[in-house]
Amino acid sequence: GESVGLHLPTLSVQEGDNSIINCAYSNSASDYFIWYKQESGKGPQFIIDIRSNMDKRQGQRVTVLLNKTVKHLSLQIAATQPGDSAVYFCAEEKYNNNDMRFGAGTRLTVKP
Amino acid sequence: NAGVTQTPKFQVLKTGQSMTLQCAQDMNHNSMYWYRQDPGMGLRLIYYSASEGTTDKGEVPNGYNVSRLNKREFSLRLESAAPSQTSVYFCASSIYHAQGGYTFGSGTRLTVV
Numbered sequence: 001g002e003s004v005g006l007h008l009p010t011l012s013v014q015e016g017d018n019s020i021i022n023c024a025y026s027n028s029a030s031d032y033f034i035w036y037k038q039e040s041g042k043g044p045q046f047i048i049d050i051r052s053n054m055d056k057r058q059g060q061r062v063t064v065l066l067n068k069t070v071k072h073l074s075l076q077i078a079a080t081q082p083g084d085s086a087v088y089f090c091a092e093e094k095y096n097n098n099d100m101r102f103g104a105g106t107r108l109t110v111k112p
Numbered sequence: 113n114a115g116v117t118q119t120p121k122f123q124v125l126k127t128g129q130s131m132t133l134q135c136a137q138d139m140n141h142n143s144m145y146w147y148r149q150d151p152g153m154g155l156r157l158i159y160y161s162a163s164e165g166t167t168d169k170g171e172v173p174n175g176y177n178v179s180r181l182n183k184r185e186f187s188l189r190l191e192s193a194a195p196s197q198t199s200v201y202f203c204a205s206s207i208y209h210a211q212g213g214y215t216f217g218s219g220t221r222l223t224v225v
Binding site for chain 1: 147152
């Protein structure tokens, strides 16, 4: 899950397993949520987004789940591959505010 | 497709020196952003430009200034660098208000000694 501080939460999975990365967001008024992937030495890369009028959205090998009641967001990665190893950030925004806020990130390590 | 281009990639400054970080996007995006990323932390918004001709402060604007030179370019200036500004700086852009997410540059690693 997400936390603030110097030490990122970490998740280690075996290649081929499914991964679930969690995020607790802070603003109950947020209505747009995004997951980003950041590989070492690179900028964050958009993975998938979801609006608050949905509770689930699927992409290619990824699914985002939104639970507004408990302000919780999760990213599921199916059949995790070594190339999925990265830091994953959730981000939240109140639409039209231009003020996207990022969580601290979770480091995913995929073991071969 | 270049996307978002940031220069320089690395920079070392002495305390009190000034410099400008450059950012350009070729996707015809309207909104542009500057973030900083510190170890173990998420990205924090410094300044943003919702559209050409406008700029606004983000979460951590102190010590920085920005210029939206035209639709493509958005620069970040440090007038008098401090060690607390040692960080990785990312520029990003979006078509409108983060629809489809932001496209980020590859970052500028700045060290102030």
